[in-house]
Amino acid sequence: MRKAPKHEPIAELEVTEPKEWAAGVPAVKKALEYSLSQTSPKRTALTLLTMNQVDGIDCPGCAWPDPKPGHRHKNEYCENGAKHINDEATSRRITADFFREHRVSELAERSDEWLNAQGRLTEPMVKRAGSDHYEPIAWNDAFALLADELNALDSPDEAAFYTSGRVSNEAAFLLQLFSRAFGTNNLPDCSNLCHESSGTALSETIGVGKGTVSLDDLHHSDLVFVVGQNPGTNHPRQLSALEECKRNGGRVIAINPLPEAGLKRFKNPQKARGVIGSGTVIADKLLQIRIGGDLMFFRGLNRLLLEAEDAAPGTVLDHDFIDSSSVGFEEFAEHVRTTEWEEVLAASGLSRAEIEDIRDEVLKADRIIVCWAMGLTQHPHAVPTIREIVNFLMLRGNLGKPGAGACPVRGHSNVQGDRTMGIWEKMPDSFLDALQAEFGFDPPREHGLDAVGAIRAMGEGGIKVFVGMAGNFVRATPDSAVTEAGLRQCRLTAHVSTKLNRSHAVCGEVALILPALGRTERDRQATGEQFVTVEDSMSEVHLTKGRLEPASPVLLSEVAILCRLARATLGDRMEIPWESFEGDYGRIRDRISRVVPGFEEFNARVVKPGGLPLVNPVNEGHFRTSVGKAIFTCNSGSIPDVPEGHLVLQTLRSHDQWNTIPYSNDDRYRGIHGDRRVVLVNAEDLAAQGLTAGDKVDVVSVWSDGERRAEAFTVVPYPTPRGCAAGYYPEMNVLVALGSVASGSNQPAFKSVIVRLERV
Numbered sequence: 001m002r003k004a005p006k007h008e009p010i011a012e013l014e015v016t017e018p019k020e021w022a023a024g025v026p027a028v029k030k031a032l033e034y035s036l037s038q039t040s041p042k043r044t045a046l047t048l049l050t051m052n053q054v055d056g057i058d059c060p061g062c063a064w065p066d067p068k069p070g071h072r073h074k075n076e077y078c079e080n081g082a083k084h085i086n087d088e089a090t091s092r093r094i095t096a097d098f099f100r101e102h103r104v105s106e107l108a109e110r111s112d113e114w115l116n117a118q119g120r121l122t123e124p125m126v127k128r129a130g131s132d133h134y135e136p137i138a139w140n141d142a143f144a145l146l147a148d149e150l151n152a153l154d155s156p157d158e159a160a161f162y163t164s165g166r167v168s169n170e171a172a173f174l175l176q177l178f179s180r181a182f183g184t185n186n187l188p189d190c191s192n193l194c195h196e197s198s199g200t201a202l203s204e205t206i207g208v209g210k211g212t213v214s215l216d217d218l219h220h221s222d223l224v225f226v227v228g229q230n231p232g233t234n235h236p237r238q239l240s241a242l243e244e245c246k247r248n249g250g251r252v253i254a255i256n257p258l259p260e261a262g263l264k265r266f267k268n269p270q271k272a273r274g275v276i277g278s279g280t281v282i283a284d285k286l287l288q289i290r291i292g293g294d295l296m297f298f299r300g301l302n303r304l305l306l307e308a309e310d311a312a313p314g315t316v317l318d319h320d321f322i323d324s325s326s327v328g329f330e331e332f333a334e335h336v337r338t339t340e341w342e343e344v345l346a347a348s349g350l351s352r353a354e355i356e357d358i359r360d361e362v363l364k365a366d367r368i369i370v371c372w373a374m375g376l377t378q379h380p381h382a383v384p385t386i387r388e389i390v391n392f393l394m395l396r397g398n399l400g401k402p403g404a405g406a407c408p409v410r411g412h413s414n415v416q417g418d419r420t421m422g423i424w425e426k427m428p429d430s431f432l433d434a435l436q437a438e439f440g441f442d443p444p445r446e447h448g449l450d451a452v453g454a455i456r457a458m459g460e461g462g463i464k465v466f467v468g469m470a471g472n473f474v475r476a477t478p479d480s481a482v483t484e485a486g487l488r489q490c491r492l493t494a495h496v497s498t499k500l501n502r503s504h505a506v507c508g509e510v511a512l513i514l515p516a517l518g519r520t521e522r523d524r525q526a527t528g529e530q531f532v533t534v535e536d537s538m539s540e541v542h543l544t545k546g547r548l549e550p551a552s553p554v555l556l557s558e559v560a561i562l563c564r565l566a567r568a569t570l571g572d573r574m575e576i577p578w579e580s581f582e583g584d585y586g587r588i589r590d591r592i593s594r595v596v597p598g599f600e601e602f603n604a605r606v607v608k609p610g611g612l613p614l615v616n617p618v619n620e621g622h623f624r625t626s627v628g629k630a631i632f633t634c635n636s637g638s639i640p641d642v643p644e645g646h647l648v649l650q651t652l653r654s655h656d657q658w659n660t661i662p663y664s665n666d667d668r669y670r671g672i673h674g675d676r677r678v679v680l681v682n683a684e685d686l687a688a689q690g691l692t693a694g695d696k697v698d699v700v701s702v703w704s705d706g707e708r709r710a711e712a713f714t715v716v717p718y719p720t721p722r723g724c725a726a727g728y729y730p731e732m733n734v735l736v737a738l739g740s741v742a743s744g745s746n747q748p749a750f751k752s753v754i755v756r757l758e759r760v
């Protein structure tokens with residue numbers, strides 16, 4: 001539990017009307033303003049002009065894919081992508097003096113925004129046991145220290161290696177190789193916090209945990225659902241794809257508790273008409289659903305589709321698909337027919353007429369895509385919700401055909417690739433067998449710990465060494481006070497990072513900061529300049545190559561850090577040529593091509609323009625499920641009863657932040673300026689509780705193991721459904737109990753927090 005940072009003044013909160021449209025001229029202006037506040041016009045030009053171009057820098061922001069080579073715009077990036085890249089390319093630097101001036105305990109009191117704003121980390125640092133300061137350490141000493149601690153553990157399972165989704169395929173492959181050679185599958189990652197529920201639901205029902213659509217499918221779909229997603233802020237170029245879909249005659253339905261700006265109207269900053277015109281209406285319909293109501297909404301919709309088929313047999317359902325490609329239809333149909341309308345309407349907060357209207361849209365559409373993100377995955381019943389969406393798609397055969405399919409929209413630029421490379425605490429035996437055949441050692445077979453499991457184990461003393469490969473574990477995870485205590489209990493925490501964040505300050509007895517090259521920078525190794533590769537949300541693997549000089553000559557690449565750590569730790573225990581991997585990343589890709597299916601001839605194929613598209617078996621008619629067909633499922637669940645006077649709170653991103661890092665206190669589209677410590681509530685709920693705009697409250701969540709409290713937040717009336725509330729991540733993470741997770745995926749339920757407001 002943490003109040004506003006002691007050391008920094010907080011600006012006055014100013015609330016304006018939420019915006020009706022996204023992007024346009026202000027987006028271009030804001031991107032340039034932020035870029036120039038961080039670095040020079042020359043460096044801005046160097047990064048922005050090559051961003052998302054063939055041979056250039058892959059945007060370090062979200063995982064939205066690029067159009068095919070030859071179809072890319074000169075400025076193939078969005079306002080937020082420009083901010084993310086310049087946040088890394090900043091000219092500001094943190095040196096040893098900085099750590100002499102600021103104690104670790106003081107840094108732990110600073111805001112996330114302030115820590116990030118100090119600039120790039122430039123040399124390895126150590127905080128020794130009993131000290132409250134970081135001091136410089138030579139690279140070799142840092143690796144020796146970390147290796148000694150790892151080797152002193154009673155069991156390799158007392159270590160955990162966390163990965164955040166900006167890490168390249170090459171580094172991710174080496175990290176999982178090192179961890180398994182060392183002897184543990186403890187590989188928690190940001191995917192555990194992000195799309196774990198999607199992976200679980202999709203693997204179970206269609207046999208692959210990835211989306212099935214391409215950009216071209218989106219452009220040519222008849223009807224696209226955008227559910228639990230705020231693309232105007234989090235995947236801005238998705239709006240260009242939706243705009244193209246609409247130009248081709250498609251329709252868009254948004255399902256979201258909030259009327260997010262980008263869902264309404266989009267002014268494409270890459271097109272003249274987008275800059276001067278009134279923009280394109282994106283969502284033909286916006287259903288302001290109650291938080292957590294999507295499962296019952298889709299069940300209601302599926303029931304209506306079954307009834308439409310009853311009324312006109314042979315005209316609604318795709319019997320060919322159902323009969324030849326799926327199992328479980330009869331049980332599913334029986335289950336869905338029992339769906340009570342009362343329950344659907346109560347859970348979704350929608351009217352029956354609204355849902356019937358969507359049925360009519362569906363009946364007119366031959367090709368349907370459902371896109372979703374954190375609004376669906378971060379609930380206790382996230383997995384059944386996504387399974388019900390798969391049912392919905394299957395009813396009319398919307399899987400494995402052009403213009404149709406499932407589209408979980410990934411967050412971090414390489415979060416999907418990291419999984420493909422083996423960053424998962426429970427990789428299947430087929431992968432471990434391939435690793436064994438290639439490297440000649442026996443990888444551990446017992447499943448490891450995920451993010452929630454690792455935090456729990458830290459608290460119980462079961463994890464003693466924590467290594468973070470990018471990311472900001474302490475702020476990304478739930479139950480902030482519990483996670484902080486867990487990390488402080490570790491013997492050693494080490495972070496491979498580009499920028500300073502709170503995970504460096506809330507640390508183990510001994511702590512290491514291992515500063516890495518970023519994606520914008522040239523990576524020179526023994527055999528010359530290297531590139532790395534990433535996989536986007538639509539399974540296209542492509543290369544990325546930095547153009548800037550490194551922020552400091554001392555920095556090492558993530559690959560080099562891992563190779564040197566592995567050599568220091570494993571010595572000559574195994575015949576893995578770490579030194580050769582460090583010198584030439586092509587040799588890592590050679591190994592990947594023999595271990596990971598779909599990457600055959602990786603080196604030769606990835607250098608072709610546009611890269612290497614991975615084929616989703618679903619699009620070739622193969623369902624790799626337990627029965628070899630797609631599986632209809634019977635699903636139940638909604639938000640548990642909300643006691644009188646309580647609200648369901650979702651924790652989300654503002655427009656001006658990258659995950660745990662706010663760039664400013666300006667949530668422009670929602671009209672919240674100057675202060676992030678706000679809670680957005682329906683005006684009638686506020687009135688019912690005797691609260692008015694501007695009142696200060698503590699937000700209190702209630703769990704079986706006690707209350708959590710976020711102190712001194714300002715209430716803001718906001719157009720969200722009755723009974724719902726919203727607040728920003730990571731400020732609200734303190735409220736989410738570690739035990740509150742999605743069943744089946746163990747993903748924290750960051751968007752289902754039952755709270756009450758206490759006036760202060």
Ligand SMILES: Nc1nc2c(c(=O)[nH]1)N[C@H]1C(S)=C(S)[C@@H](COP(=O)(O)OP(=O)(O)OC[C@H]3O[C@@H](n4cnc5c(=O)[nH]c(N)nc54)[C@H](O)[C@@H]3O)O[C@H]1N2
Pocket residue numbers: 061062080194227228229230231233234235255256257258260289290291292293294373374375376410411412650651652653654655657658659660751
């Ligand atoms: N600028 C920027 N871009 C980003 C990120 C960032 O921090 N900043 N983060 C990246 C990452 S890692 C990720 S995972 C993605 C996240 O992308 P999003 O999933 O768009 O991110 P959130 O801000 O969590 O927004 C969730 C949306 O779901 C809605 N929602 C909440 N609960 C429900 C519900 O029960 N039902 C429905 N239907 N909707 C609901 C919210 O109102 C909100 O619009 O963005 C990526 N891109």
Ligand SMILES: Nc1nc2c(c(=O)[nH]1)N[C@H]1C(S)=C(S)[C@@H](COP(=O)(O)OP(=O)(O)OC[C@H]3O[C@@H](n4cnc5c(=O)[nH]c(N)nc54)[C@H](O)[C@@H]3O)O[C@H]1N2
Pocket residue numbers: 164165166167190191193194195374378411412469470471472473475476477496497498499500501516517518519558651652653658659660661728729730732733750
């Ligand atoms: N309440 C709540 N909590 C959430 C969410 C939510 O919606 N609500 N969303 C969850 C989701 S979807 C996600 S993905 C997680 C995000 O969790 P993380 O991925 O752990 O967090 P980030 O904020 O992306 O990490 C930022 C840090 O990464 C480091 N970094 C950046 N680029 C590089 C690089 O190129 N190399 C290296 N080595 N380091 C780099 C920098 O030091 C920076 O400070 O948070 C989760 N937490």
Ligand code: SF4
Pocket residue numbers: 059060061062063064076077078079080081082084234235236237238
């Ligand atoms: S949409 Fe995502 S990948 Fe594309 S430029 Fe914006 S942040 Fe980067």
Ligand SMILES: [Mo]
Pocket residue numbers: 190193194195410411412
């Ligand atoms: Mo994410």
